[in-house]
Amino acid sequence: MSASNKTEDLVRRSYSSKPKYTEVMPGVPEDYKDIRTLGDLLKINYKHVTVEEQLRGNLVAKLKAGEHPYPGIIGYDDDVVPAVNRAILSGHDILLVGQIGQAKTKLAEAIAHNLLSPIPVVRGTVTNDMPTSIPEDHMIALLSDKEVIRTAPEFTVSRECEDIIRQDKLETKIDWISGADRFKYILSTPDISVKDLVGQIDAIKIAKKGVELYSMESYSAGQLLQARHGILCIDELPVLDPRKQVSLLSVLQEGRFTTGAYPVVFRPDVKIIATANPIDYTHSGKIIEPLFDRLKSHVDTHYPRTVEDEMLITVQEARIADSKNVFLPSFMVRTIAGVTQATRNHKDVNHDKGVSVRMSVHSMEMMVGEAERTRSITLGVKAVPRFCDMHCIHQSSKFELAEMEDTRENRRNLLDSVISEVLKEVSLGYVSAIAPEQIAKMKNEFAKNKAFQVSQALPGGGGGSNGKKGDSDYESQLSKFPALRQAVNDTASAMKEEQKALAERAKALGVRTDIISITQDLNGEFTASVTEVILEGLRHIQPPLLDKKENSYGLAQQ
Known part of the structure; x- marks a missing residue:
């Protein structure tokens, strides 16, 4: 053939x-x-x-x-x-x-x-x-x-x-x-x-x-x-x-x-x-x-109906350039997701136009960039976002107003109001677990030591690669407030369990876990972020224990 x-x-x-x-x-x-x-x-x-x-x-x-x-x-x-x-x-x-x-x-x-x-x-x-x-x-x-x-x-x-x-x-x-x-x-x-x-x-x-x-x-x-x-x-x-x-x-x-x-x-x-x-x-x-x-x-289709879903989407979609040098506490991811959802549901926001999940994603990326700019790069520590970094999300938050004039000033004021409410809600969720007698001890400590300084530029514990440390870093200040330090440690333990649960759910859904998994090299930065949550929550308990003036928390006037 x-x-x-x-x-x-x-x-x-x-x-x-x-x-x-x-x-x-x-x-x-x-x-x-x-x-x-x-x-x-x-x-x-x-x-x-x-x-x-x-x-x-x-x-x-x-x-x-x-x-x-x-x-x-x-x-x-x-x-x-x-x-x-x-x-x-x-x-x-x-x-x-x-x-x-x-x-x-x-x-x-x-x-x-x-x-x-x-x-x-x-x-x-x-x-x-x-x-x-x-x-x-x-x-x-x-x-x-x-x-x-x-x-x-x-x-x-x-x-x-x-x-x-x-x-x-x-x-x-x-x-x-x-x-x-x-x-x-x-x-x-x-x-x-x-x-x-x-x-x-x-x-x-x-x-x-x-x-x-x-x-x-x-x-x-x-x-x-x-x-x-x-x-x-x-x-x-x-x-x-x-x-x-x-x-x-x-x-x-x-x-x-x-x-x-x-x-x-x-x-x-x-x-x-x-x-x-x-x-x-x-x-x-x-x-x-x-x-x-x-x-x-x-x-x-629809927007995420729960904060948890928005959190997971945010972790999944966020583009982090130096992921090995970043840790996202679950409470910070919850805060960002909460701000987006509260903005999306706000009566003065244009619901026809909507508020994209990209606001959460871009805001989380912005928070990481701010933590790098103010601490991670100069102090040689991991980038761990804190409440004091929240102001930076104005440049990544995109929405239109419906019931009032849609100006930059009005959008800024509305977002500031939303951020304040979400910070209050998130922080109270943790502070409500602190026993009344512990609150009383913290009141005495603030009466004695007057104020706790918070700042984007302050290191968490001075354990960074460049060895910078001073009396005003968060861990040094906590040594003067034993009851507050105990509250921070107890809350951090509970937060770590939440962190593990978030990572487990993310893993089950095929979502990255590298930036939300707890590591041993946080150098006090996680402690600093937790401390700000507790301090903010103490402002909102009834009656308020603390006031905030510029970059310090002090005893509220009774």
Whole structure:
């Protein structure tokens, strides 16, 4: 049998026979990493599966195994996740409806990362060209270096892919690309064009290569085809011009599209996940009705409903440059999350615009930067945020006012008020556990020693790498206030248990724990942060024990 006949026999047997492998995921052979050439694919009778089958099959497997299908998506287990799962099991394209900072895009990305199987594509192709999607006779012609006879004007693989197969034959290199690499993101802006979505006849290619106007070589792929066999996320869909929205209709209805007068049908095998703000979605009518209808599942998202969820999201999303040199006490993360939630729910804040979870994330990053600026860098200690650092979050807190004039001064005053209330609430939560007789002892100590100095610049205990220490550092001052020191130590012990619980829950959800795990090198900085919590709480007990004047706490006037 000639080489040409052997090749033809291999292709026909591969296309018509059952797979010779066991799947570990939909469309993924158990030894897929060893399959590196087109010949390897044909020998095992490889059969690819659609995106819809991949999403459904992988979701079913995860649900059976009791796994969370979207690691890193927090606070949605009771409503949003079940709704998304229903949509995927039903084979629907999805519209996620929610305000800014509700993890809509992150959820779409998590679906692609966790529910799409790896697929085999010809190395060097832009449009994720799977060779087994080529019709049988076309494949034989390419491997035999014969002319491809096209009976239907339909795109299967790019001309570049065909040229590679024609040149390298069965040794054509195959790469297995992940779902993450088949996730394409578009932010809807006025300058997005129809050509950006569906591709275009490229005049430059025509001029450089001398190809014919309607040759496949003159086509440049748009986002729909670049996301082929994957997920296309269209952020803020209502912003997309209605004329451009029309280009998505046939993909959602029939799984196909054309571009202009180009006489070729494209089937991208793509799932569309779009996002929209409730204002645009419900009032403006900016999503054209046919498209609104074809996005079969509409899922409402929301902000974290508990402080605990907001805390975990904050820890997960915060970008910390020098994480080995940072420790975030759970009570500081709770304070930041509490400020965001109180601002979000405030009667004078614009609820239509919302207050993003990014306010918590950016504020936590700001607190770390402030701790580094004022202490960590100069004193050679870990960056551990304190209550006295809170003022810095003004530059990272973004919201609009509704019931009063939306000026910088009014926003600053409102945020100051919110911060004061949250500091009071958090600190009282710890001070309420201190026994009355301990309070009485602390009162006597302040009557004798007058005041306790607090400052961003004061070290916690002087145990830093540069050895700086003075009589005014926190631990030295505590030596003059034995009852206060005991209260700080007792509270710190309780806080460490809270810290462990936070780290355990974070670990269970796949959230980083490095910046919230207690270490032995805190050099008094944790003690200083706890001390400020106790001092602040003593201001708010009834009757108040302490007053605060500038940078010192002293006995309140009775």
